[in-house]
Amino acid sequence: MFDRYIGLWALVPDGDAILTASGGLLPVVWHGQSAMLKVATCDEERRGNALMTWWNGQGAAQVWRHDGDAVLLERAQPAPSLAGYSASGRDDDAMRIACDVVARLHAHRAPAPPGVVPLRDWFGTLLAHDGTDDVLRRSAATARALLSAPPVDEVVLHGDIHHGNLLHFGARGWLAIDPKALRGERGFDYANLFCNPAHEIAVDPVRFEQRVTCVADAAKLDRRRLLQWIHAWAGLSAVWLMEDDLPPDTSLQVAQLAAHALGV
Known part of the structure; x- marks a missing residue:
């Protein structure tokens, strides 16, 4: 998986590879700089690589090389982490940092954005879900209403903003991967933050309300519209988890918190 690019870009391996169902990561050194080689094995990851290249370091890790399936990225530092912030009583700080990164991503303007997936297609699994679960039924209804209305501030979206995808890059600060x-x-990109970074944080009703207030203020979003995106996203997340035979508890409880706040 990595050999072609190690030779092509004169890379020196600098750690153990991480292999997943969608590709692989290898820490490397490139011209004396710490870097990360990422190789995609599915179209979703290839689209992500192309978008990282298009952002050109604006709110995202800088791509130094891009060729076919692979990108060579600047490498993040192991600490600090936003999950660590949230766990140590700095959850508001973590949410504000995330909002700042997302705003920088959304502000990027350049010709010829890469191929992207419309949100309606992304929500297809939830919209087609025919189960009897009332939580998912209400989430699907909210998603349908959002997606049938004209979008507010349509942008190129990251699509998976959470604490683990926002890393610290030293002097460059916090950036997305x-x-x-x-x-x-644009409001969609803030919703997944509310299902992370840990169950006990995400489902705490007091913390949930504080997070909504914090993000609505930091991102300049209408509070109700933000709650609707949280409600819709949490339902989609739960359906995906159930399809993978994983527990959907966190997502379902976040959906319930959002539904309660919305009065639906």
């Missing part, structure tokens, strides 16, 4: 490459209303 691993986008899904979507297009739609």
